[in-house]
Structures are given as C-alpha cells and as structure tokens.
Amino acid sequence: MGGNKKGNIEDLMKELALKGDDLYDVVFEESDAPAEEDLRWMILVRVHMDKGFSTYWFFRNMRTAWDLAREVKIKTLEENLFQMQFNCLGDSETVTQGGPWHFRGNPVIIAPYDGYSKSSSIELYKFDIWARIIDLPIAFHGKVKALASKIGEYVDSEPSSFDFEGNFFRVRVRLDVRNPLKKATSIIRGGEREIFAMKYERLLDWCQVCGFMGHEFKEHGDGVHPPSARDTI
Template sequence: MEAEGSKKARVYEVDELLKNLKLSEAEREGVFLAKEDRESLPEVKWMAVGRLLTVRGFSEQSLEKTLRAAWNPAREVSFRSIEQNLFQVQAHCVGDWNRIMEDGPWLFRECAFMVEKFYGATPTPSVLPNRVQAWIQIHRIPPMYRTEAILKQLAARVGEVDRVEAKVVSFGNGYFHRARVKLTADKPLPRVVTFTPEGCESMMFVVMYEKLPKFCNFCGKMGHEHMECGTGEYAGTDLQFGNWMLASEASWHPSTPRVHWEKRRQESPSYELWTGWEGLGGKSSFEKMPPWKRNSGEAGLDNGKGNALEDSATSPLKPLLEGVEKSADKTGAQRHLNLNDVDLALVAIPLPPP
C-alpha cells in the first residue's frame, strides 16, 4: 500500500515539474496529427471521470472497493487514479455504463462520487465532475399547474433537469411530483421554489431530496458538515438547512437503493420545525406507515420494555423450568435439576432425525 501511494505521489510531482520546464525547439516540434487522421480514430466508449465530493482525506482502495460493490457490474470495469481525487472509469458493456451514469448518487462514507463523461482526448478532463444526480420531490403543486412544462420549469430552479414525472404521488396526507436532476455541488441546495402566475399571489413549493450525500446545515452546500464550515461555531438559529430536507425512505423512487435514512433525517437540529406538516413526509406521515415498513420501536412493538438485546437467546423450556432448583452433591463437583414440579408431558421435545 505504501509503495503504491509513493508511486502515485511521484507521478503527481513529475506532472508539476513538466509545467515548469523550459523546452527546446526539438522538444516543442513533436508529432503533428492531421484533422482527417484524428477523425478516423476509433471512438473511446463508455469512459467517465469521477471525483469524490469531500474535504477530507480517504483511502482510494476503499473507495474503489465500495463502488465496485455498489455497481455490481456484469463485466469488468476499469478504475484507475489520474491524479489526486480524480479517477478514470471505463465500462465494457452498455448495461454497466448506464447503471454507473444514471443510477446515482453513489455514496462513499456519505460523500457523493460524481461522474461525468470523458472522451479521452486529453490526459485530464478540462471540466472536473461537479454535479450530483438526485431525485427531488416538489410538494403541493395545485392541480391547475401540474403540466409537464411547468414541472420542468420548477425542477430547473433546483438543478439541471434530466426528466420529470407528471404523475402525482400521494404520501401520508400530502402529495408531490418527482423529478430527476443534477445538482451543482458548489451551490446551496434550494429548499423551496417560488411560483408566480401573472395576476396571482406567489406560491412557495417545498423541495425534498431523496438519498443525498451529507451537506452543511449552515451554508447548504454538499460535501461537508456545518462543524467543518468556517469555524463551525454556529447557533441553532444559524442552521437554516437540515436533514428535514431529506424525504422519507418510504416515499423514494422505486429504483433508488434503500439505506437507513430516517435516523439521519430525524437527527437534524431543524427537524422538529417540520414534523407537524404531514405533506412533507415528516414525523406525522412516517408514523402513519404500516408496521412492516418501520422498525419494531417505531411500530410500537417494543412497548418500552427492557433492553432490545435482553434475553435475545432463550429456551422454549425456560418458562416451564422457573421452579427448577440446583443443588450440589457431597463433593460439590456435580449438579442436578429438580424437575419434580415440572409437568414434562406439556413439553414437546422433537425427536432427532433418523
């Protein structure tokens, strides 16, 4: 591992050195490629560049392993480092390519791995990956304005629109429309979109996000948390963004891989401000979910009795053997059970298989 890391560091150092070299005329002349020869070159297919949206260091090996497991490719996918936190990814069939490019966001330690197409005409891309794919929900659009054209305009206020779903989705006591967008990584996440029909009052529609990477509750940008933003010292009223902006898992698009999201959403400092509005998919609507979609505590199955791990391994004979007494013989080396008070006829003991 150390040798591989040192090798990559040397490559980065050489690249920096080449930028400062004074080249001779012979070195500058090089090889010329005519336009017609360039156009006849074979197309580089299914290649992309990726970058992890984070301010922290990370293990490239762990990132690659996690992504390969998430992509679950049908054929080999090449993954190599171009420079620090910039990777070249190439699929070898269209199915793997579509999954990598369309089924994100791909998360590694709650940080987004952003991917963009790369045509391979330069050693490194001229534009670095800077967008995160996500499904968004726009809540409570009145029936009159539920046209595809208006939905696209509203979704475009959040990010670059890939597609919109005109069908209204009912959830809890509310409803929303869903759109697939690409969010700009270095801009705050929009919390609402404002809509103003001519001659009418403005309306604000709340935006909820499905499966987002971590983001800052202070500045609203993805890739870091508020305690890593500036000095990180902010009052509760300064945190104008929060995990309340995350939609409940039960309302996600069917194609989105599920994760344990409710805990993160409800840990937001601003969560309590929104639990009263059932249309947002907050606490009220989450509590209306059927028990099989919730964990035992949320479904009311624990009833607050004891530790969840208490008596996790027990015997079916235990209730019948409550009165069993243990005693030692004269040497104290042997023990026996007093089963006088137990009706063994009530105990169904299965016979071993033949």
C-alpha cells in the first residue's frame, strides 16, 4: 500500500513536471485533525451510466429510495462523482448495507470515505447483490463459497435449511461493473462437469449482447441485434 502511494506521488510529480525542491511540505499533526463527528458516515457515490443525467432527479430519486430519517449532505465533486454525509448511524447503515441501489436501472456505486483520501484514488466499480444458484443439490452446498467466487467476490450466503422453500441457494456477491455478468457457475465431480444457472435478484439494466452494465442492448452499437445474439439472465 505504501509502495503504491509512493508510486502515485512519483507519477503526479512527473505529470506536473515537479522536482523535490519545488515542494514545500506542510506537516499535518494529529492535533490538526477535525473532530471525529465531522468526518463520520461519509461516502463517495458514482452512477455507472454511459450517458449524462440530471443530478436534480438523481438526488431526488435516491432520497426517496433510501427513505432517510435525517437530511443528507450532498456535494458534487465533479461530473458523476458525489460526496455524501449522513446525520445518523441508521441512515448510514441503510445506504451502505442495503441495495443494490440504482438510478434509472443503472448501478449506484458507493464506497466509504474517510475524509483524508483523494477522491480520485478511491475506486467506484463494485456493488453487492443477491444471486441464486439454481437447482444446486444439497451435497454441493459446502462448495457454495467457491461457486460464488467464480461470478464475483463472495460476501455472504443464506444458510441451507429444510424449512426454506425454493430450488436454489442464495448468495450475496460483490460484482465489478467493469466485468460482464456471468450467467452460470459449474462443478466438476468425477471428471464430469455440472453447470448451474445464476439468477440475480433486483438485477439492474445490463446489455444482453456484451454482458456489461451501464447500457441496454438497444444502445449497443446501432441497437439492432438478432435474438440469437442476446443472452438472458
């Protein structure tokens, strides 16, 4: 982590044509730090959307979707990058632990913010979503974490129980919008492959031609594609 930060500083100095003696450092002491409550419950937000949108309607829609108990502070840092701060723990947990959130069918990507890091250094590409591994036999339930990791980062799963109705196993995964959605996962047993379809809950808009989120198939290329070129999930 330290090495990466050093590399970023060196890259920035090169980009700005700076030399070491061009800089006059200001020392930040811990006594200079803002009060803890001034930096708590903050997030950075980006909408994964290929086209422009109205920030007014974005803010209005998200306030409605989140149903917050207290007012949220919102600051536009740049186009499609926002800093938000909540005024109570409940609102912060509702937004950061709920979801997936979306605006006009496009993922709203959220990351915690500490108030010290450059906003440009924080990646906003991942979000959590519940998915169902369809028709997974009970003997394979011990492999759920490994199966989920093939479609994204494993976050959590719903415990297997005979009291649960439905021929699927629920897992929560963290998806990266830079990768196409995966529609299946598989197991090899005794040299034979078994394939299990994936169904995403509250799935956001995605392109059935390229598999990426951020646009629909009618916005891919000229938008004209035969049914055989389109996948379904």
